Amino acid sequence: MALAPLIAYAHVGKRFAGGHDGERITAVDDVSLDIAAGEFLAIVGASGSGKSTLLRLANRLLDPDSGRVTVEGQDVRDVDPVHLRRRMGYVFQSGGLFPHMRVFDNIAVTPRLLGWPAAEIAARVDELLDLVRLERSLHCDRLPHELSGGQQQRVGVARALAARPRIMLMDEPFGALDPLTRDTLGEEYRALHRSLALTTVMVTHDMTEALLLADRIAVMQAGRVVAQGQPAELSNNNDPYVAELLRTPRRQAERLNALLPGASAQ
Amino acid sequence: MSFLSDPRWRDAAAHLPDYLGSHVQVSLAALALGLVISLPLAILARNHAVIRGILLGLASVVQTVPGLALLALFYPLLLAIASLTLHWFGFDFSAFGFLPAMLALALYSMLPVLRNTITGLNGVDPALLEAAQGVGMTPRQSLFTVELPLALPVIMAGIRTSAVWVIGTATLSTPIGQTSLGNYIFAGLQTQNWVLVLFGCAASALLALAVDQFLTLIERGLRERKRLRTMLGSVGIAALVAATLIPSMAREPLTYVVGAKTFAEQYVLSALIEQRLQAAGLQASTREGLGSSVIFQALAANNIDVYVDYSGTLWLNQFHRTDMPPRETLLAELKEILAKQDITLLGALGFENAYALVMPRQRADALGIHSITDLAAHAPTLSIAGDYEFFSRPEWTALQKAYGLSFRTQRQMQPDFMYAAVASGDVDVIAGYTSEGRIREYDLETLADPKHAIAPYDAVLLLAPRRAHDAALQEALKPLLERIDIATMREANLRASGSNANSPPAAVALWLWQKIGRQ
Numbered sequence: 001m002a003l004a005p006l007i008a009y010a011h012v013g014k015r016f017a018g019g020h021d022g023e024r025i026t027a028v029d030d031v032s033l034d035i036a037a038g039e040f041l042a043i044v045g046a047s048g049s050g051k052s053t054l055l056r057l058a059n060r061l062l063d064p065d066s067g068r069v070t071v072e073g074q075d076v077r078d079v080d081p082v083h084l085r086r087r088m089g090y091v092f093q094s095g096g097l098f099p100h101m102r103v104f105d106n107i108a109v110t111p112r113l114l115g116w117p118a119a120e121i122a123a124r125v126d127e128l129l130d131l132v133r134l135e136r137s138l139h140c141d142r143l144p145h146e147l148s149g150g151q152q153q154r155v156g157v158a159r160a161l162a163a164r165p166r167i168m169l170m171d172e173p174f175g176a177l178d179p180l181t182r183d184t185l186g187e188e189y190r191a192l193h194r195s196l197a198l199t200t201v202m203v204t205h206d207m208t209e210a211l212l213l214a215d216r217i218a219v220m221q222a223g224r225v226v227a228q229g230q231p232a233e234l235s236n237n238n239d240p241y242v243a244e245l246l247r248t249p250r251r252q253a254e255r256l257n258a259l260l261p262g263a264s265a266q
Numbered sequence: 267m268s269f270l271s272d273p274r275w276r277d278a279a280a281h282l283p284d285y286l287g288s289h290v291q292v293s294l295a296a297l298a299l300g301l302v303i304s305l306p307l308a309i310l311a312r313n314h315a316v317i318r319g320i321l322l323g324l325a326s327v328v329q330t331v332p333g334l335a336l337l338a339l340f341y342p343l344l345l346a347i348a349s350l351t352l353h354w355f356g357f358d359f360s361a362f363g364f365l366p367a368m369l370a371l372a373l374y375s376m377l378p379v380l381r382n383t384i385t386g387l388n389g390v391d392p393a394l395l396e397a398a399q400g401v402g403m404t405p406r407q408s409l410f411t412v413e414l415p416l417a418l419p420v421i422m423a424g425i426r427t428s429a430v431w432v433i434g435t436a437t438l439s440t441p442i443g444q445t446s447l448g449n450y451i452f453a454g455l456q457t458q459n460w461v462l463v464l465f466g467c468a469a470s471a472l473l474a475l476a477v478d479q480f481l482t483l484i485e486r487g488l489r490e491r492k493r494l495r496t497m498l499g500s501v502g503i504a505a506l507v508a509a510t511l512i513p514s515m516a517r518e519p520l521t522y523v524v525g526a527k528t529f530a531e532q533y534v535l536s537a538l539i540e541q542r543l544q545a546a547g548l549q550a551s552t553r554e555g556l557g558s559s560v561i562f563q564a565l566a567a568n569n570i571d572v573y574v575d576y577s578g579t580l581w582l583n584q585f586h587r588t589d590m591p592p593r594e595t596l597l598a599e600l601k602e603i604l605a606k607q608d609i610t611l612l613g614a615l616g617f618e619n620a621y622a623l624v625m626p627r628q629r630a631d632a633l634g635i636h637s638i639t640d641l642a643a644h645a646p647t648l649s650i651a652g653d654y655e656f657f658s659r660p661e662w663t664a665l666q667k668a669y670g671l672s673f674r675t676q677r678q679m680q681p682d683f684m685y686a687a688v689a690s691g692d693v694d695v696i697a698g699y700t701s702e703g704r705i706r707e708y709d710l711e712t713l714a715d716p717k718h719a720i721a722p723y724d725a726v727l728l729l730a731p732r733r734a735h736d737a738a739l740q741e742a743l744k745p746l747l748e749r750i751d752i753a754t755m756r757e758a759n760l761r762a763s764g765s766n767a768n769s770p771p772a773a774v775a776l777w778l779w780q781k782i783g784r785q
Contacts, residue, residue, distance in 0.1 A: 082402055
């Protein structure tokens, strides 16, 4: 890739206190990973593999113990974390919406922190509601608990996009949704990623989702990136863990092909 | 006469604006101060286990101190601070009334607010804290836009608890000179006026409920974004505050303040003094229900202008004297000691309200007991009751020493109930007061004290330092000196402990004046 990476991890390590006998647990172990501008990267791994930790290191929700993380060429340690986070969108697992704020206020939160004029914020919220396919008049004044899970996550995506970030970080964004909603939302987000020229890093434990949405996949196991590449490259990888992760989608695809003849032609 | 048409209701209602106003003032000021201190403390302490533990521990300890004791402790504390500031910075402040009451109540209000604020903030879902951080909030923005709003219901529950506590406890601020709804309760208990006691309790309960409701309205309005509710609640609180300012604005600042301790005789005498001053064309008001040691300090600090004390009380409790000169000598010497503090002992009223050992006349006759010497022989088979302080007073030690007294049992009692208890035989002997009206009513006998173990307790008029040269005041009070004998005072006290239209202290004071003014 000719372009300089937008996000780069170089030999990054992160450990946490909390093992028994005061031992420290290694969450991320010497990870080097580049994410190019405009790329959609999925980080796949079991829970406890360090994938969420890796994501949090990008916007300084966590700081690494070793190595360095650069965003747009700058070492994140030299950037004020609050400003760093305001220019990166973050979508949390099951929404992370503020339950006491209306949909409007949830979406408007980062623009307000940035001090946008009220009229501009209102226009932006309308625009975003259209973008994530929520009815302006119907949803604007609702509280999060009055929305379905899918609607909440649409608001979560809108909130992350509000301040027009170039980078989107997503932590198991569609994990808690029913399969149909999950599929729809995933596809819609992928379209947004393209049309808005975003760079997206998505953490998921679901290889099928990763294969369907991402340009490139990094597989994590016990704090290390054990494989990375486009789906076809992964398919040729002979790491046993990668093979195991790919087994389920392969089997599902074969079953579906058998059950729904002609489906593969579409 | 039916219960509701009792004229004492009207009498009680007449004081309501003043008492209620002062009560609301001190409670809300204490609550506001408590909030201003405990909210930031709770916010700072929420993430530090050690500080949190220390804070909650301290607040809990404060909570275990009985309200009355906490209030009483603040008075000497502030007096000491005031004398220090006078010494160091050349100014002092009144350690009497509002300030000690407000500070003690503020301290009292802190625990529920601290505990609930910490609990509420720590109960916020960590995922939301991360979300707040993730969207780019500073810790401060996260606190104000996410954590505090989400913890609001729990915090408000704490504030409401503390409001109810403070309003209830504020009734105990009467003895340290803060007018409150407690004035009804203290006066009612002392003069056996249950209408007053009920009135005071009901008024403070209603006030507590009202404030609780207003706070609930504010909380629900904030949480459910219903402006109207928030407004209604705030208007309610604001109306209470406004209502409290009216009586304090109307109050005449330049009046003579007559102090009274917490028993019926004092209420009657302060009413009498007030009436005499008014008859002489002087503005006068009373400050009732003051604690025994508070009242002397208040006089010395010019917070009140005049009150009646008893020579023995001053001699023993105020000046800690252990010698026991004869009555006249003691009075003369007391006058000198007081003069050194610029306090004027204007003179004696003519009666003594001393401690005396009292038993039913029939029983005393039957046992052949007429003096404490006679009593000593029977004491090991008898029981004795005294007021809350008697058994720790020097008189009791002196009595035991002089007569070798040793009773089968001794117990403490509310002074009002002692006389009925000894008349009915529940106890055999009581340490009563010689001017008590019920001594005559129950046909009790005060036993002679041939060895003069009990100090003389002449009722004396004391004037504040700033009134030392106030001729008008002294002229108005002179007609009271040496005019009230023990029989008259007993009858007055008996009237005051009744429960009819003639028994409010002011009515008894009028009767008393008619009786002594014509002599």
